[in-house]
Amino acid sequence: MSSHIPNARPAPDQVLVDIADYVYDHLITSNEALDIARYCLMDTLGCGLEALSYPACTKLLGPVVPGTIVPNGSRVPGTQYQLDPILAAFNIGAMVRWLDFNDTWLAAEWGHPSDNLGGILAISDWISRTRQQAGKKAISMREVLVAMVKAHEIQGVLALENSFNRVGLDHVVLVKVASTAVVTGLLGGTKEDIINAVSNAWVDGQSLRTYRHSPNTGSRKSWAAGDATSRAVRLSLMTMKGEMGYPSVLTAKTWGFYDVSFKGKPFKFQRDYGSYVMENVLFKISFPAEFHAQTAVESAILLHKQIGSRIQTLDDIALIDKIEITTHESAIRIIDKQGPLSNPADRDHCIPVSYTHLTLPTIYSV
Numbered sequence: 001m002s003s004h005i006p007n008a009r010p011a012p013d014q015v016l017v018d019i020a021d022y023v024y025d026h027l028i029t030s031n032e033a034l035d036i037a038r039y040c041l042m043d044t045l046g047c048g049l050e051a052l053s054y055p056a057c058t059k060l061l062g063p064v065v066p067g068t069i070v071p072n073g074s075r076v077p078g079t080q081y082q083l084d085p086i087l088a089a090f091n092i093g094a095m096v097r098w099l100d101f102n103d104t105w106l107a108a109e110w111g112h113p114s115d116n117l118g119g120i121l122a123i124s125d126w127i128s129r130t131r132q133q134a135g136k137k138a139i140s141m142r143e144v145l146v147a148m149v150k151a152h153e154i155q156g157v158l159a160l161e162n163s164f165n166r167v168g169l170d171h172v173v174l175v176k177v178a179s180t181a182v183v184t185g186l187l188g189g190t191k192e193d194i195i196n197a198v199s200n201a202w203v204d205g206q207s208l209r210t211y212r213h214s215p216n217t218g219s220r221k222s223w224a225a226g227d228a229t230s231r232a233v234r235l236s237l238m239t240m241k242g243e244m245g246y247p248s249v250l251t252a253k254t255w256g257f258y259d260v261s262f263k264g265k266p267f268k269f270q271r272d273y274g275s276y277v278m279e280n281v282l283f284k285i286s287f288p289a290e291f292h293a294q295t296a297v298e299s300a301i302l303l304h305k306q307i308g309s310r311i312q313t314l315d316d317i318a319l320i321d322k323i324e325i326t327t328h329e330s331a332i333r334i335i336d337k338q339g340p341l342s343n344p345a346d347r348d349h350c351i352p353v354s355y356t357h358l359t360l361p362t363i364y365s366v
Contacts, residue, residue, distance in 0.1 A: 093118025
């Protein structure tokens, strides 16, 4: 006996519609949000330029085929590269994320909303140079700032009540979704285009968090956001060529994102999209470190004034019996590890004081 599965094309999931409505219709009127976006732009570019001092980052930059130059291509700040916007988005995204110094957002899910600047800057530069070549007007910096506010908002509002790390997925899924939405908007996409493009972002198999956690912490965590925002540009450009979308990508029984990747639970929302996230984003000015370790770094600096002069050698360090940290559960889950630290990413994601031959006992309370 056979059963017939309905094949009528459903209406788009409301989550997709809300994102498209926001990108296409919503006016950003908050001067505070636009001012902070300008600071965010400077901060993010500064993080990216600093990363150019690190060969581990620069070896990943540039064209796939050495010497390739794209006419009217997107320029990568601080370099001589002029690339197609997809690859440029990866380059810029990897730079700004490399040192883990750019802005952050902490909620049920955490992340770094300025990661979206990889796609925003790459597509904006390419569109502007192409328009100028044809004697048309370039994209204004205000449009770039508005795109930043909207990308921050989409990523941050989705993160408020929905924990992707709890199901093993990396937060860069939200970079991909947010970048796809705003880049499609910058390309002149309609609401239907934005829905189609964002649906493809959700269809993609999402990154695991393996590269952020012991014992596999590694440098992919520094280019994962560049990969996500680059993929967003690709999906947006494909959509603008007429590629179709998948309207019930989230809610489809058995095959949708909720059933496959989110334990069957629909997303929850605390607030509508506006400019809340940019107005409240967290910068790493005084203590540039993985944000769950910010207070640990601050405490270490304050304690140094009291006991730094008493600790001059490894033998002095050995006199310390233990380090006691009061923190929250997510810090323990993400950056607690004991033993040797094998690479810069490993050291970045480590809250205890560890040495290759000496590991101090660390006692936690939550």
